[in-house]
Structures are given as C-alpha cells and as structure tokens.
Amino acid sequence: MLDFDWQFALLLLTNGLLIGLMYALIALGFVLVYKATDAINFAQGEFVMFGGIIAAAAVGLAGANFWVAAATAVIVMIGFSFGLERVVLRPLIGRPIVAVIMATIGLGAMLRGFGPLMFGAETHPIDMPVSDDPVYLGPVMLPPIQIVGAGVSLVFLAAFTWFFLKSRMGIAMRAVADSQQVAMAMGINVQRYFALAWAMAGIVSALGGLVWGSMLGVDVHLALVGLKVFPVVILGGLDSVLGAVIGGLIVGVVENMAAGFLDPYVGGGTKDFAPYVLMIAALMVRPYGMFGRRRIERV
Amino acid sequence: MFHRESGVFKTSYAADMALYPLPVARWAMAFFAVLFVFIVPFAAGEYYVSIINLVLIAVVGALGLNILVGYTGQISVGHGAFMSVGAFTAANLVTRLDAPFWIALPAGGAMAALIGALVGIPSLRIKGLYLAIATLAGQLIIEWTINHVSWISGGTQSSIEVPRPSLFGWQLKSQAQLYFFLLAFVATAIVATLNLVRSRIGRAFIAIRDQDIAAEIIGINIFRYKLLAFAISSFYAGVTGVLYTYYLGVANYEQFQIDVSIDYLAMIIIGGLGSVLGSIFGAIFVTLLPIVIRTFMETFGGLLFSAQDLLNVIPNLRLMLFGILIIVFLVVEPEGLNRLWRNIRNYFRMWPFSY
Numbered sequence: 001m002l003d004f005d006w007q008f009a010l011l012l013l014t015n016g017l018l019i020g021l022m023y024a025l026i027a028l029g030f031v032l033v034y035k036a037t038d039a040i041n042f043a044q045g046e047f048v049m050f051g052g053i054i055a056a057a058a059v060g061l062a063g064a065n066f067w068v069a070a071a072t073a074v075i076v077m078i079g080f081s082f083g084l085e086r087v088v089l090r091p092l093i094g095r096p097i098v099a100v101i102m103a104t105i106g107l108g109a110m111l112r113g114f115g116p117l118m119f120g121a122e123t124h125p126i127d128m129p130v131s132d133d134p135v136y137l138g139p140v141m142l143p144p145i146q147i148v149g150a151g152v153s154l155v156f157l158a159a160f161t162w163f164f165l166k167s168r169m170g171i172a173m174r175a176v177a178d179s180q181q182v183a184m185a186m187g188i189n190v191q192r193y194f195a196l197a198w199a200m201a202g203i204v205s206a207l208g209g210l211v212w213g214s215m216l217g218v219d220v221h222l223a224l225v226g227l228k229v230f231p232v233v234i235l236g237g238l239d240s241v242l243g244a245v246i247g248g249l250i251v252g253v254v255e256n257m258a259a260g261f262l263d264p265y266v267g268g269g270t271k272d273f274a275p276y277v278l279m280i281a282a283l284m285v286r287p288y289g290m291f292g293r294r295r296i297e298r299v
Numbered sequence: 300m301f302h303r304e305s306g307v308f309k310t311s312y313a314a315d316m317a318l319y320p321l322p323v324a325r326w327a328m329a330f331f332a333v334l335f336v337f338i339v340p341f342a343a344g345e346y347y348v349s350i351i352n353l354v355l356i357a358v359v360g361a362l363g364l365n366i367l368v369g370y371t372g373q374i375s376v377g378h379g380a381f382m383s384v385g386a387f388t389a390a391n392l393v394t395r396l397d398a399p400f401w402i403a404l405p406a407g408g409a410m411a412a413l414i415g416a417l418v419g420i421p422s423l424r425i426k427g428l429y430l431a432i433a434t435l436a437g438q439l440i441i442e443w444t445i446n447h448v449s450w451i452s453g454g455t456q457s458s459i460e461v462p463r464p465s466l467f468g469w470q471l472k473s474q475a476q477l478y479f480f481l482l483a484f485v486a487t488a489i490v491a492t493l494n495l496v497r498s499r500i501g502r503a504f505i506a507i508r509d510q511d512i513a514a515e516i517i518g519i520n521i522f523r524y525k526l527l528a529f530a531i532s533s534f535y536a537g538v539t540g541v542l543y544t545y546y547l548g549v550a551n552y553e554q555f556q557i558d559v560s561i562d563y564l565a566m567i568i569i570g571g572l573g574s575v576l577g578s579i580f581g582a583i584f585v586t587l588l589p590i591v592i593r594t595f596m597e598t599f600g601g602l603l604f605s606a607q608d609l610l611n612v613i614p615n616l617r618l619m620l621f622g623i624l625i626i627v628f629l630v631v632e633p634e635g636l637n638r639l640w641r642n643i644r645n646y647f648r649m650w651p652f653s654y
Contacts, residue, residue: 040428091630097427098374102568103629105376105561110622117615227439230432238428273443276436280421283433287425 012260013253014140020252021150022211024157026225027232027244029204032160035177035239036197039089039100043108044205045226046115051077051202051209052218053115056124066129073206081202085195108223116220128214149211153248156204160241173197177239228255231275235282237292246290251275318493335482340475348474350590355481356542357582359488361566362575363535368564369573370496371528372508373422377434378536379559380441381418383552385411385537387451390459390550400464400545404484407541408534414441415533422525426511438557446552458551461544481542488535492575495531504528508573558618565621569628571637580636589617 030044041047051073058069088107092100128148134141163170175183176193184190209218212225232251236243258274282289307322309315319325340348364378375381385407392398392406418437422430445452453459463471464480471477495501503524506514515521544550562585570581593613628635 040431042431088626088630095633096372098368098372098431099629099633101374101428101431102564103626105564106568106622106625106629108622109558109561109565109618109625113615113617113619113622117612117619121611121615227435230435234429234432269443269447273440276439280433280436280440283421283425283429283436287429 008260009257011140012256014142015146016253016256017249018142018146018150018252019256020249021153021245022146022208022215022248023225023228023232023252024245024248025149025153025204025211026208027229027236027248028153028157028160028241029201029208030229030233031236031239031241031244032197032204033201034233036173037089037194038177039092040097040104041201042101042104043111043226044201044229045223046108046111047077047081047201047205048208048212048225049218049220049223050080050111050115051206052126052213052222053119053124053209055206055210056126056213056218057119059126060124061119066127069126070206070210073209074203077202077206077209078199079202081198081205082195085198089198090191090194108226112220112223121219123217123219124213125217126210126214128210145211145215149215152207152211156207157241157245160200164241169193169196227272228275231279231282234279234287234289237289239293240289240291243289243291250278254278318490336479340478345474348478350587352474352478352481352546354583354586355478355485356539356546357563357566357586358485358579359535359542360539360563361570361578361582362488362492363532363539364563365567365570365572365574365578366492366495366504366535367528367532369567369571369577370501370508371504371525371532372511373419373426373525373528374431375418375434375529375532376431376557376560376564377418377438377441378532378563379555379557380438381411381415381533381536382540382543382559383445383550383555384414384441384533385540386544386550386555387445387459387540387552388537389541390461390544391451393461394459400466400541404538404541408537411537411540412530412534415536416526416530419526419529419533422529423522435557438560442552442556452550452552458549460549463548464545477546481546484538484542488538489575489579492578496575500524500527505573562621565625567635568625569635571635572633574635574637576640577635577637580640584636585621588620589613592617592620 026044026048029047030041033039033041054076055069055073058064058072059066064072084107088103089100092103128145134143135147136142164174172183172188173193173196175186175188176190180190183193208225209222212222216222216225228251232244232247234247235250236245236247255271255275259271262270262274307320309320314320319328339351343351360378360382364375367373367375388410389398389403389407392403393400398406418434418441421433425433463477465471466480471480496504503514503519506517506519507521507524507528511521540555543554547554566581566585567578568581569584570579571577596609596613596616632638
C-alpha cells in the first residue's frame with residue numbers, strides 16, 4: 001500500500017465514528033441493565049429489532065407518522081421490559097449467572113420468531129423525516145441518517161451521564177449496582193430500580209430500533225446488530241456509560257477500516273469479524289474493559 | 300411398584316460399581332436394547348427411521364454439551380462451530396485422502412477437541428458472562444474462517460459432498476443401515492458419558508461446577524480440568540458434526556451456525572442440566588418439536604394461513620416456541636424433563652403404598 005489513500009481513510013474514519021456512536025446507543029441498553037441488576041442481556045439485538053418492528057408496524061399498519069410511531073415503540077418497549085423483568089428475570093435472581101444468560105438467549109430466540117410471525121418476514125422501511133442527500137464536509141461525505149443517529153446517541157449518552165451523576169434516582173441506581181444489600185438497608189426499593197433499569201434499556205432499544213431500522217430497514221437481520229454489542233461493552237467495560245461510547249467508537253472505526261482495507265484481500269466479511277478478534281485480545285488482557293470496575297477473582 | 304432397592308445385595312466390587320445395580324434397571328436396559336436393535340429399524344418406515352437418525356445424532360451432541368455446561372458449569376455458545384470443525388475435518392479427509400470413516404470420525408472429533416480446548420483457554424481467566432461472550436466470538440470467528448478459507452470449505456458459500464460411510468466394503472445406503480451405524484456411536488457415547496461422570500474426572504468437573512474455589516483448595520487442577528471439559532465436550536461435538544455430515548452427505552458451514560449452538564443449549568436446558576438421561580430427553584424433544592409443528596401446521600395450519608404464509612410461519616413458530624420453552628424451563632423447572640421423569644418414577648416407587 002504505497003499510495004495510501006488518505007481521503008478514503010478519512011471517509012472510513014468519520015463513517016466509523018458515526019456508526020460507532022450508534023453502536024454506543026445500543027450498548028448503552030446493555031450497560032444500564034448490567035450496571036443496575038448484574039443481569040446480562042444476550043437479547044439486546046432482538047430488543048432493538050423488536051423496537052424497530054413495532055415502529056415499522058405502527059407506520060405500516062396504522063399509518064401513523066414517524067413521531068407517533070417512535071412514541072409507540074418507546075411505550076411498548078417500556079411495557080415489554082417491565083413485564084419481562086417481572087415474569088422472567090425476577091424469579092432468576094440468585095440463580096447462577098449461566099441461567100440468566102440462557103434465559104436471555106431464549107428470549108432472543110422468542111423475539112426473533114415472534115416478530116416476523118406477527119408482522120411478516122419482509123423488510124419494513126421506517127422513513128425518518130430527513131433527506132437522503134449526503135452532507136459534504138470538506139472531502140468527507142456523510143449520510144444524514146447517520147448524523148441523526150449519532151446525534152440521538154450523543155443526546156442520550158449525555159442524558160444518562162447526567163442521570164447517573166446528579167439525579168436522585170440515578171444515585172439510587174448506582175447504590176443498587178454497588179451493593180444490593182446495603183442499598184436495601186438504606187431504604188432503596190431495589191426491585192423498583194431493577195424494573196426501572198429494564199425500562200430504561202427498553203427506551204434505549206426502541207430508539208436504537210428506530211435509528212438502525214431507518215438506516216438498514218426492519219427485518220429479522222436487524223437483530224444481528226446486537227452481535228456488535230459484545231465487543232463494544234467488553235472493550236469499554238461492562239458497567240461504564242463512558243466505556244460504551246469509547247468502545248462503540250473503537251468498534252465502529254475498526255470494522256469500517258477492516259471492511260475498507262482488508263475486505264479486498266480476504267473476500268469480504270471482515271466487518272463482522274475484526275471487532276471480535278479485537279475483543280478476544282481485550283478479554284485476555286483486560287477482561288473488565290477500559291473503564292469497567294475491576295473485580296479481582298483468582299480462581 | 301417394580302422398582303425395589305431392598306433385597307439387592309452387592310457381594311463383589313464389580314457388582315457395587317455396576318452401571319445399573321438394580322435388576323429392574325438391567326431389565327429395562329435389555330428391553331430398550333432389544334427394542335432399538337431388533338424392532339425399531341424394522342417396524343418403522345424409511346421416513347421415521349430418518350427422523351430417529353436425526354435424534355440419535357442430536358443425542359451425541361447434547362451429551363457433549365451437557366458435560367461442559369451441566370457437569371462442569373462452563374458455558375459455551377460455540378458448539379455449532381465445534382461441530383463444523385469436526386464436519387469439515389472429516390469431509391476433507393474423506394474427499395482428499397479417501398479416508399474411511401474409522402479414521403475420519405475420530406480425526407474430526409480430535410480436531411474439534413483441539414479447537415474447543417483453544418477456545419476454552421480463556422475460561423481460566425474468565426467465567427460466566429465473559430466466557431459466554433468469548434465462546435460466541437469463537438463461534439463467529441470459526442464460522443468466518445471456515446467460510447472464507449477455501450482450502451477448508453472449497454470456497455465461500457460452497458459445500459463439500461461426502462459419500463456415505465462404508466463398512467467392510469459395503470456402503471451404507473438406506474436409512475436403516477445408517478441407523479445401526481449411528482446407534483453404535485450413540486450407545487458408546489451414552490455409556491462413555493455415564494462412566495465419565497462417575498469417574499475421577501467427572502467428579503472433578505462436578506466439584507468445579509459446584510464451588511470452584513473449594514475445588515482448587517482440595518487439589519483439583521482447575522485449568523487442566525476446565526480445558527479437559529472443553530476438549531471432551533468438543534470431541535462429542537466434532538463427532539456429532541461428522542455424523543451429521545455423513546447423514547446429509549454434504550458438509551456446509553450453514554448447517555452449523557449459531558442457531559445450532561442455541562438448539563443444543565435448548566436441548567440440555569429442556570432435558571435437564573447435569574444429567575445423561577436429560578440430554579437424551581432434550582435431544583428427542585428438541586429434534587421432534589419442529590417436525591411435530593410442521594406436521595401439525597401442514598394439517599391444520601391451512602385453516603388459518605395461506606400456503607405462502609406457512610413457509611414463513613413454521614420456522615418462526617419453532618424459534619418462538621424454543622425461546623418460550625427455554626425460559627419456562629429455566630424459571631419453573633430448572634432441572635428439566637429429567638426432573639419430571641424422576642418425579643413420576645418416585646411417585647410409583649412406593650405405589651400403591653406411598654403415604
């Protein structure tokens with residue numbers, strides 16, 4: 001690669017950063033749940049897909065406009081997450097962590113079957129009210145949908161950072177995450193905060209579904225976005241909002257760079273492959289991630 | 300009723316260590332042996348035998364995964380990929396070197412064991428969630444590698460045709476012949492697992508599952524046994540992959556994607572974690588469920604859906620039922636079908652004089 005194409009690299013970089021912010025939005029749902037309840041949501045991608053499907057169904061079947069559809073998706077996802085916490089996850093409290101992992105894997109399978117079963121397997125569009133003409137920023141060309149997506153992510157990341165640092169509920173949630181027993185002793189209703197954490201994950205997933213759904217179209221493959229959540233959260237740290245952002249940016253850039261520079265040599269698919277290689281390396285060196293809380297355990 | 304522990308006197312070590320110490324259990328085993336060897340393959344039609352063959356293949360894989368998840372307490376979301384490693388190793392050996400099945404099959408298993416142990420290495424440092432994610436990464440990376448390295452798979456999206464195995468010069472052509480071939484391996488796998496879990500190794504696995512710190516303190520080399528669990532489990536997975544390849548006649552990476560890993564997890568959860576009988580129940584249940592759904596929907600689904608929709612409805616309904624069943628069993632009956640069977644058995648043990 002003697003004549004390194006700087007413009008191409010810059011394009012990949014900015015694109016990767018925008019995509020990375022959108023990954024961060026989805027990863028945020030995962031982080032919120034893990035932070036507050038210690039539960040691992042292997043169905044985060046399916047949550048996103050489900051949020052997208054509901055929005056698409058609201059547009060397609062009821063003929064609602066975009067904003068109504070967005071509101072519907074958020075409300076349904078909140079209700080769904082509440083119910084889920086109540087019916088599935090609460091009985092699993094205190095059981096081995098493997099049980100929770102497998103329950104969410106089962107949940108993912110359920111949603112992947114349920115979505116297309118109810119709303120059809122074809123790809124549904126969600127039309128965000130933005131134009132399709134790319135925005136030129138110097139030599140770089142950016143699709144507006146990605147800018148909107150990245151913007152939504154940034155707003156929510158800021159909101160959640162504020163929430164955890166300043167608001168009463170956020171502080172209570174951090175206390176719950178720190179030690180459930182102590183939090184209970186201080187008069188915090190732990191179960192309420194568990195439900196709240198899931199509801200917040202539901203909101204984030206609904207927004208993720210809207211953003212990703214309007215970019216890729218809504219069908220069962222939207223759930224594959226969830227596979228990117230793991231590299232993001234492992235790199236950034238499982239219980240860190242900031243980590244989700246940084247991890248998202250890294251994964252976004254790495255996968256775009258890999259797709260741009262490696263794909264021609266190996267015949268495609270590095271986009272889905274490179275983040276996982278990076279993640280394995282991170283797991284071996286620093287399993288708690290860049291900003292995650294370190295838990296020392298020597299067996 | 301028939302199940303009496305009293306009056307069974309063990310007068311030798313061999314009797315004490317027998318796999319089935321009770322006469323009733325031995326009679327039951329003999330009954331099943333006769334049933335499966337002399338009756339089933341001749342009574343059932345070609346179609347039903349082919350379904351039974353699928354169940355038999357699944358039993359091997361479920362036993363393997365249960366050794367890892369149920370007995371050792373490590374999780375793997377990558378068993379589909381280990382199966383593909385076995386399948387492609389065997390497929391390449393058979394097509395390139397003309398290897399007979401008795402070389403291709405263990406070679407496939409051994410290669411899968413090697414890769415499985417490699418993926419299991421992080422299990423020393425990480426567990427639970429991290430291990431699940433690491434094995435997920437293993438699944439995706441292996442899948443990608445097999446698909447993209449044409450030396451292994453013969454090119455992207457392609458598949459390798461594998462002839463049916465032959466025995467003493469005869470090729471196994473019909474499903475019934477294949478049935479006996481598979482039955483031999485399943486019987487071996489069941490007996491091997493039953494013996495493994497009550498041996499020194501199996502007890503070490505169980506100790507690690509129950510309390511890893513305590514296990515380390517009483518002198519179990521955790522690293523070694525965790526890797527061994529991964530290797531043994533992946534060996535079973537590799538053999539499953541080879542058997543499945545022989546059954547289908549092609550090796551294709553699409554048959555071993557992540558949903559296969561989830562299917563097998565579903566088998567051991569529904570059947571019962573940490574139980575050999577549970578693995579068998581689970582394999583039967585999960586293999587038959589889609590077939591039952593399809594038959595049911597083809598018969599009655601026409602009332603509700605058009606033929607076009609049915610193609611969409613059946614796989615999605617299957618996936619949804621799987622998810623629901625996994626959750627229901629985890630929440631309501633974590634020990635699975637095996638526990639239900641034990642409850643039934645215990646009820647009848649004293650019947651009709653139970654109080």
